[in-house]
Amino acid sequence: MRYYTNVSDLGDLQAALTEALEVKKHRYDYQHLGKNKTALLIFFNNSLRTRLSTQKAAQNLGMNTIVLDVNAGAWKLETERGVVMDGDKAEHLLEAIPVMGCYADIIGVRSFARFESKKDDYEEKILSQFIKYSGKPVFSMECATGHPLQAFADIITIEEHKEVKRPKVVMSWAPHPGRLPQAVPNSFAQFAVAAGYEVVITHPHGYELDPRFTAGATIEYDQMKAFEGADFVYGKNWSAFQDEFYGKNLEKDFPGQFNEDWRSWTIGARQMAVTNYAHFMHCLPVRRNMIVTDDVIEGPRSLVIPEAANREISAETVIKRMLEDLD
Ligand code: CP
DSSP: EEEEGGGGGGGGGGHHHHHHHHHTTTTTTHHHHHHTEEEEESSOOOHHHHHHHHHHHHHHOOEEEEEEEETTTOOEOOOOOOOOOOSSSEEEEHHHHHHHHHHHHHHEOOOOOEEEEEEHHHHHHHHHHHHHHSSEEEEEEEOOOOOOHHHHHHHHHHHOOOOOSEEEEEEEEEESOOOOOOOOHHHHHHHHHTTTOOEEEOOOOOOOHHHHHTTSEEEEEEOOOOOTTSEEEOOOOOOOOSSTTTOOOOOHHSSTTTOGGGGGSEEEEEEHTSSSSEEEOOOOOEEEEEEBOHHHSSSTTTHHHOOOOOOHHHHHHHHHHHHTTTO
């Protein structure tokens, strides 16, 4: 594997899941692959889980790891070509990327949606430049439109906990004080459909996701109806995708314009009561009592910690495949 940005990069998802479960059992058995190899992990945005789990995964594989927080210690980077660089940005991405490539065998990139241009975000302007100019294999550690390491970990977790062959998996929008990217819900929808689950996505009107990511899922605007009989509930906030409202928090940015009781979408005992004793999932970090109540996230069916633990496994499986295919 040369690049990992999307579920399709894994090829046969069932084979990838089988491999991941094998990696989980024997996570230190592949150290020969990473000997004298360096993983450079570049963060344009904050992280707890991705930073720790991806470093751990690379180290499990015998790799050296370098972590760069671009906004804390590196030169401020210009990303636009043609700009007269007389401001505060001292270096251009077009030099910085090939320089970074000199020190790495594999590069991981975290670069969230900026919400300045939907086109730039959905063309993955930063990630695609790393792919084009670094000369090295590149994987996404959450970029503008997807978080494939998280979604892979989520599907591993569902496979470990499902009690029926084809579970009903409901992804529900929930309120948040900020405006979050669509990366996690995009990838989760894509992976859950690819895994063959019955996938239902529920959200208020105005929060429709890019249909390229939700193809194969059922959209249900009635949250209680969506939750009926669910085996897994995946809570998540995301901002609006539609052109008119792109990147907006509809509750905060358009007060009174939508006829919606936003806070009723917080996932709690009322919604969980109509499920098939569903497991609760969330990628973390989570805003308690906005996205999910204390009782549900602390309850016996919560999988938020196993999901986070499986981030090490999804990352190790992906990096292992990249190491196996290095030139
Ligand atoms: N879920 C996730 O990616 O967590 P971090 O943002 O802390 O890395």
